[in-house]
Amino acid sequence: MSIEDPIETGLASGWQHVDGSTLTEPQHYQVDVVIVGSGAGGGVAAEILTQAGLSVMIIEAGPLKSSNSFNMEERRAYPNLYQQAASMKTKDKAIGIFQGRAVGGSTTVNWTTSIRTPRNALQYWASDKSIAGLSRDELDPWFEKMEQRLNIAKWDYEPNRNNMALRQGCEALGWEYTVIKRNVSGCWNTGYCGMGCPVNAKQSMLVTTIPSALNGGATLLSRVKVAKLEHQGDKITGLQAQALTESLTPSGVAVNVKAKHYLLSAGAIHTPALLMRSQVADPHQLLGKRTFLHPTLLSGAIFNDPINGHAGAPQSIYSDQFVWQDDADGELGYKLEVPPIHPILIASKTLGYGKSHAELMAKFNQLQVTIALVRDGYHPDSQGGQVQLTDHGFSLDYPLSDAFWRAARRAYASMAELQFAAGAQQVLPITEGAPYLSSWQQAKKVISELDLAPLKTIVASAHVMGGCPMGEDPKMAMVNSYGESHYYDNLSVMDGSIFPTSLGANPQLSIYGITARNATHLAQKLQPK
Template sequence: MIVDPIKEGLARGWQHIDGAALDAPLELEADVVIVGTGAGGGTAAEILTQAGLKVVMLEAGPLRSSSHFVMEERVAYPDLYQQSAAMKTRDGAIGMLQGRSVGGSTTVNWTTSIRTPVNTLNHWAQHHEIAGLSRAELDPWFERAEQRLNIHPWPVPPNRNNDVLAKGCEALGWEYTVIRRNVKGCANLGYCGMGCPINAKQSMLVSTIPAALDGGATLLSRTEAWKLVQQGDQVTALECRTRDPNHQRREVTVTVRARHYLLCGGALHSPALLLRSEVPNPYGLVGQRTFLHPSLLSVADFEAPVSAHAGAPQSVYSDQFVWPESGLGFKLEVAPLHPVLTATKVPGFGATHADLMARFNHVQGTIALVRDGFSEESQGGVMTLDNQGDPVLDYPLNEAFWDAARRAHLAMAEAQFAAGAKRVLTVDDELPWWSSWAEAKAGIANLRMAPRKTTVASAHIMGGCAMSDNPALGVVNSLGQHHQLTNLSVMDGSMLPTSLGANPQLTLYGIVGRNATLLAQRLTGRA
């Protein structure tokens, strides 16, 4: 029998308020109010609560647990993802996956845990005036997070989907690495993106948030932070809106007053809150330089079954092309393929699409994550507000990106053929199936790639409230403190001044662990 830690905690008296159930306005007071319960918010909540501070956590999505995770895309996507996993950039050219429930994206991510690359941290120090975030300084915080969340190299042989990447790299002499995963008692099911039904994934949902609630924190679900009220250089209150079970906004409000306000709503929603609140923004940086790791997909058809839906979703990656001498680099990983995700990401109609889906158990998916934000030709996107006050992202796909996309598709196809693929599909509206590496090499070199024609997606949204110790370059400093408002901090993916060249969750665990600990010391006056 699977024990549900959320049900057990609620039964023993956790302070949880479902905004959908409120029938009158609510006012609360706290030492710290945390907006968002993902990698940043969950990490900070445990640290601040353990320091003896009174903490209120706000989450716009619902509180779900293993009792709700039924491993069906039709249920998981509407319940656990922003916009039912169909969110896109303004022009529709890039699909974006982001969690929306207690635990945020850590509840639905694929468990890949990678320390921030040294090259990335060095770039931040040199070009963004960020101090204190070298690997030597961060490694103790990474080690702490790895121990807390049971992060270790995946000891099980890779599933066939990941093994294709490993075998292709081996055949070509390319570098590849076994991924470290935040799991404990994992049954190798392969459905991490729909919530872990056995609580093996050590997400914030089953680790730090229960610890914070056991320590006396209060959790409000279906409660959306809407506006920061300010007076002088201080935030004096946070006004919130509640949501109903269908995620629609309600008239019932919640107001929280705190000593300190901590934004951990993610790289779209933290900047959106600052823009709605009209906080001081003297250099116009809020919402600017938003990065995605815009990713390409290559599908390969194999004679033997691949069953890319089964087994640990990601257990192998390759950094062979992350740091090229020129142009944008890209990281090679694989993507688990489930029916709805596959059917919606691969273009085509009618018989063509049906033929591909008929080969579903024989297809493998390799992805290339483009490392954006490290050069003048890669400035990322700009997040603004629509007429409802919700975030919308403009992310232009320029020639520098398409150059990287072409190189990425060539690399993916070469690896897939080297691993024994019968044919390879460059995921593009033209649906070009290549029957050999020679054909793919010639065809991809001449394929016209363009927005909304070539499939581009992202599960990593970063930036928009960038760190820098220079107020002219960043919204917050390297400790996450807002440069103009003394009792406001940002500790989530929005604080990253570029993308990472690595999956972001462990970066956030480490940096937020450090910054939240220092915040706790400032607020309590003790180490």
């Protein structure tokens, strides 16, 4: 059965798309709005601004791929669709970071989990971070709009065995759990969402808002990396970019864009890094600081029956039992989810080598994995990380604090308790020196004494937030609550970098909803009179 590829159909119909790797001469463009980045923020903004009658250009450093490029193979997907071939790490190499790098950004490769911004986060932003107009009552209409636009709905099918274990453990222990909403239409339930959807079921920006914007006359530049914003006084005056080769190295061909308005949606590492490279006004030295990752811990469990965690919707159940529970004593909470279980992903995120690693991988189909996403950014001892410019680009310095390690120990205990309650025969906290545990009683004692530390303990992240915070008080924010710069009349930011803390929830729907609100506001200001 052949699947129609909307990208190939659109290109054949005459979309304005320029692949930077084909450019041989310098290029100059002039548009109403130029958008840097094509992920959750850039994609939503592009559609709204194009529909308002504005001329829009989207610039993406990654390639334009489509379902015909997605063959469900990790060895191809990671180098083709992820930053640094899915091997990006923090400065000290203690945290692995997964971020998309292709048209559609991380929405092309995420696991489709769609959660509205938690009320607790929004209340904290309003009370402590000077954010206005973003209560849940004010945001819910925007979430509803984007849920309809992207077919976000509760996953009505039986969870795969990996997610089922999470549900069973919660039921046995009386813990809260929730059926996840997913942005899919006609999903084949293959379980390979992280490698690009081969049947165009995932309603990512790649197959929704970006085709819509291109059909409306927008221009897309792929394999073009923005190097710098030019500015004078309170105006951004131009954008300098470089064309990239097929292997995404600079070709030496310059691309320059002049626009009435400049919109950054390059994500929570690249938006702050671009602003820092451009030496924009930052009197309170906020750029790149308070970057949050939901640093994530893993717990493996061996079951008697096959788990086959590579098949079926990657995420369909989560538990918020511990996300906000520790607010009273100020400790860091954590969300419980499961990841898809694919060979390279798991082999690179587990421990051991030689015989011990081979033994674990031999049990691959019996392996269930639970993850704990630590909610960072609320505790005084949880200031997140800092994006820094280097000779080769950037680094993210993210020290793991004592508050994080306390949360990690509690999270390992919660995950082990849950996995045993779900029927696991053995549990293996993914940290150096942890043995296979055969009972909850043993787990409690061993986990309380584990030596947890950077590089010994596997920590990963797929959620990068912060670094260019929003708020009404310029002393703590770079942009206002509409994403508009406090210093430049024609500069806005719409992506996860504007979050002043982490969310305690997967971020894509928060970015969709807040961007829909802010881009609509911007469109009304810029619309031709």
